[in-house]
Amino acid sequence: MKKIDILKKLRSSGLRPTKQRVEIAKFLFEREKTFHFTVESLNKLLTKKTTSKIALATIYNTVHAFKTAGHLSEVEVRGNKTYFDTNVSNHHHFYDSETAELIDIDANDIVIQKIPKAPNGKKIKNVEVFINLKN
C-alpha cells in the first residue's frame, strides 16, 4: 500500500489527511500481516520509529477515527486492555493471557453448528469467539 493509497483511504472515509494521520496510517496499514496493538503499544512504537512526537490524545483520536471508518476493528480481552486489529474482516481470536497476545483465527476455521435465537426484539449483530489459551 503506497502513500497515495493512504491518502485515498483517508479522504474516502472523510478524514482529512493530516501529517499525524498519514504517519499513523502508514505505520499501521503499510504491512503485509495483520497487526494487533493497544494505544499504549502503538504510542511507544511510533515514538521509536519517528522523530516528530504525536500526542497520546491524538493517537486515541486517530485510532478511534480509523475504527469508526472501518479501517480497524476493536477487540477487548480479559485484563482491561483494548486491542485494535488491522484485520477488519469477520474473524475470531486466540488469546494467550500468559503473553497478553492475540492471534487471529480465520472465520472459516470456526464453524458454529447451532446458535440460539436473539431475545425479544433484538437481532444478532455479530458473533465473536475467543479461544483462551494455557500452557
Add this chain to the structure above:
Amino acid sequence: MKKIDILKKLRSSGLRPTKQRVEIAKFLFEREKTFHFTVESLNKLLTKKTTSKIALATIYNTVHAFKTAGHLSEVEVRGNKTYFDTNVSNHHHFYDSETAELIDIDANDIVIQKIPKAPNGKKIKNVEVFINLKN
C-alpha cells in the same frame, strides 16, 4: 440456600466467614436465577439493601476472592466494564450494548463444529462465545 450453607461455602473454600463476606455472599447466592453485576452495581445494591456500609475496596476484595474460589465467573465485554456472573458453569453470553446487559446462553445452545488447533506448545483453556446484539 440457607445461611448455614453460605458459611459452609465460605469455609470450604478457605474464606473466613466475616460479617461482610457473609452479607455479600447471601446477597449474591441466595437467589434462584443467575445474577450479573459489576462491582459498582453491587456496591449500590448493597448500600440500598443494608444499613451497614461495606467499603468499596472490601467489595473488590470479596468478589475477587469468590472468583478465585470458583463461586463467581468473570466476563469482560466491550466498554471496559467487568461483569461477574453467579453462573460458574461453562456457558456463553449475549451482550446487548444498547442496555449494557448480559444474558446467559447455556453451553448446550451453542455447538461448535469446527475449531482450530491451539498454536505451538499451547493448549485450549476454554472457548467463550459472545453474541453481540442490535435492535
Add this chain to the structure above:
DNA sequence: TTTCACTTTAGAATAATTATAAACTAGGAT
C-alpha cells in the same frame, strides 16, 4: 481470654481513557 494471621477500611495511588480549551492547519473560497 489472649493472640495473631487474616480482613476491613479510608484514602492515596495508578492506569486507561476522555474532556477541555487554546493553538494550529488543510483546503475551499476569495
Add this chain to the structure above:
DNA sequence: ATCCTAGTTTATAATTATTCTAAAGTGAAA
C-alpha cells in the same frame, strides 16, 4: 496566492475503574 474556517492537534486536567497501603479491627485456634 492569501484568507478563512471547520476540523484537528496538543498539553493538561478530569474521569473512571481498580489496586495499593498502612492502620485498625476481628475470627478462631490454643
